[in-house]
Amino acid sequence: MDSSSNLNFPFTISCTPTKLNPQFCPQKPTFLTFMKYPSSFLTISSIPTKPNPQSCSKNPIFFTSIRCSRNIRHGLSSVSCLIMEEAPLDERLSVVDKVRSLSLEFRSLSEPIDRVKRLLHYASILPPLCESARVQENRVLGCTTQVWLEVRMNSRGSMNFSVDSDSEITKGFCSCLMWVFDGAEPEEILSVTAEDLGDMNVGLPKKGRSRVNTWHNVLFSMQNRTKDCVQERKRALSLEDLHSLVIRPHEHVGGPSANGSYLESEPKCSFEVK
């Protein structure tokens, strides 16, 4: 199928990193602009149309060809490039690459509504968290929306996250963060700053703590709980006869206590050692 001849400019082509293509997400990110018409542009960027970090990290693949189809369902001015063929990916994208890729993607969407639509799309493909996990102890505090976050360190020492929200836009944020961080090493996760995610904002404060800054709050929550997992892993590995240990979120007596920061008062992570 070739619908490119029917495209109206300007529009954006998004390439799905569900199956990541290093050629489209290189160390130097691709950002191609084609001036078909003086006032029109065509942008190709690598976009997590379907973030699936586990696929990225555990069974990496990349696409060898793309098919473009214009998304007219919601009047989007962008085009989704769907994956036709898949092949193993030699090396997975680093967190830095993913952040850079996301940053490019959102920067390429100059219209606010397009960024909102993109987030809603990502929200729609984020697997819902089971009800049993949508509990107070998994809440990310400091958000105007409800966000629930589960954090686990797997037996290889990398991190796995599950996240959900009652807000669709927030869920879209979380979906992107999932794509970036799920399966990553703790050091990579802790290296990211809120400023790195600044280009992904949808009218939200870029700097500092804010009750509405979901990027910031979820990012810091992921990082704080990752730190906890690292510490717990170090402690657990020092025990010789340990076969299996699962550390549950802290159960505070009388609810969360103030430790100087609402983020620091959150529950810790789950940690598995085999």
Next chain:
Amino acid sequence: MITTTTPMEGAMLKLPCLRSVSRNTNFTNRSSNSFPWSYRRLHISASASASASAPLVEGPKLGPGSLGHITRSDFPILHQEINGLKLVYLDNAATSQKPRAVIEALQNYYEAYNSNVHRGIHYLSAKATDEYESARQKVANFIHAAEAKEIIFTRNATEAINLVAYSWGLSNLKPGDEIITTIAEHHSAIVPWQIVAQKTGAVLRFVNLTEDEVPDVGQLRDSLSSSTKLLVMHHVSNMLASVLPMDEVISWAHDVGAKVLVDACQSVPHMVVDVKNLDTDFLVGSSHKMCGPTGVGFLYGKSEILSGMPPFLGGGEMIADVYLDHSTYAEPPSRFEAGTPAIGEAIGLGAAIDYISEIGMQQIHDYEMELGNYLYDRLSSVSDVRIYGPAPSRTVKRAALCSFNVKDIHPTDIATFLDQQHGVAIRSGHHCAQPLHRHLGINASARASLHFYNTKDDVDKFIDALKDTINFFTSFK
């Protein structure tokens, strides 16, 4: 002594719910003759005999030439584009915009006479002191306090409440004493009293809502007893838009010997508030919600009560004499204003009071009532919208704000889209009223709140934008 459980939960009593709620519609007219523009006064009948179903808007007061249209030009910030769209600012319950007169007062202070107050002998300090104390007098006049020394400048209303909590509360409350408040209070009127209750052993009791979603003053009256030492209540709810009959409530509280602290943050900027008529013991207000700068608020306290209260903060300015082993304290208000205050901001607050007083608080109130009813009517006509708080009628007055939710769309998503796609600024979240939201069975709500510089056009744009927002999110389902 701490009560058997946490004050928040364990001491919360489930009192019988009374349906009838009397509402105060006696707003004193003030300075109406000084209004410089030919704005026609609005007349909204408060007759209890009038039909509740009759139209609430009686005249074409919202069209061209309205108070909103006339005053908009005084607010430079309103004349800008957000995301390429003309700004529609409907987040006034969070903070108000500042007229040029306030901005110029701040600029003039910093350019012409910036200096520390009270202790300097030089010209600039004397000028700054005069203006700072003049601002105090303006606040006193504005709320009809007997004397300027009954006004204490604080950082904000939250600090003013904390001042009362830590000074009066810790020195006057003992185990078994009761503090009564409502579940609809702002967090700043709950948390300080939780702390005080924990420290003193006093019991914190909460009044629920009626079925009309108004704090149940009947329940409140029934809960008053000789154990009640303090009543802490909002005048106007920042979420429900309900207006409480504080004159009656205060009278009931005084009958049992209790003191009353009124959170007037949402009333002082929008209506005439007269502390003498109310006979309240304490009242707090916030500059930034009444067209003044941020960083300054005020506490009103009766002189005889303030004089008996210990300091809240220690430091310069609040002392008479300091020795190595002890100090003697200055008289109020200095006793409660330790350190260098927000001088320019207080002067800016004075300029804001000048500005809104010149319009006239009764005119502001009448216009906002009409515009608020228009907002309510239009918003309630949108499908799947649930507005919280009482329905307005001839006898039930709402403040000019609507907290609402749209079925199956998160309020933060609504607020984000309104901002990004339409340039409409509203608020989403719990509005610092989580207990109230829990009571209503929700986690968050959206809120559109008006001020006198808003217009019917603003409301229309908001409603159109909201409909588009709903359509947008519905299309994604």
